[in-house]
Amino acid sequence: AAGVIQSPRHLIKEKRETATLKCYPIPRHDTVYWYQQGPGQDPQFLISFYEKMQSDKGSIPDRFSAQQFSDYHSELNMSSLELGDSALYFCASQVGITSGQLYNEQFFGPGTRLTVL
Amino acid sequence: SQQGEEDPQALSIQEGENATMNCSYKTSINNLQWYRQNSGRGLVHLILIRSNEREKHSGRLRVTLDTSKKSSSLLITASRAADTASYFCATDVAGYGGSQGNLIFGKGTKLSVKP
8 A cells, every 4th residue: 555755765964954855645645744753752743734735833943844735745845954953754644534534543654864964 | 741641661571471551641632543663763553542432453452542531551462572663652632623633742662572
């Protein structure tokens, strides 16, 4: 079965550079979530989209922005990178209200490991 | 504040034994999900239990939910070395008008199964 695809899998950047992470949800999933997991930490919610509109916002820095496109893939743009941004970034997809059932499972991608030097 | 707290933080058992991990949360939820994560890898969805359910089974996994105590447990029976991983509970918090959608994760339990 198709899973969530994230690219790139690994990314190394210098401080103050920018990075773009991509997420391709499971086909027919209309909701995408972004999470950040620091070393030894639990995942923290950043931002979510439902039907290409931002649906909720968590602890996402102002330096980060994201969007969901017409094909439902999503991109997380990160600017002015800081050392503390080094983390695993996960995208999760979910079939939302259009499935006729609320509160469904979120399926996570393999993550992008971002290292800021 | 952290929604989910898990205990124990670390659990070490022998192959064949059962492993029980607990999760407590603070607010009303729509559902609670358990995930597994091998070191530095992705989160694998194990099981979802809705707020109106009390127990759910999937293979060697058994999850219980007690909404009155705001707690859940994950039982892995007949553990194997391959079960070694971190296990997270995550709650879908009930908000005004329905689900907030995003998950709030617990700190996780690091399970080590020795062969």
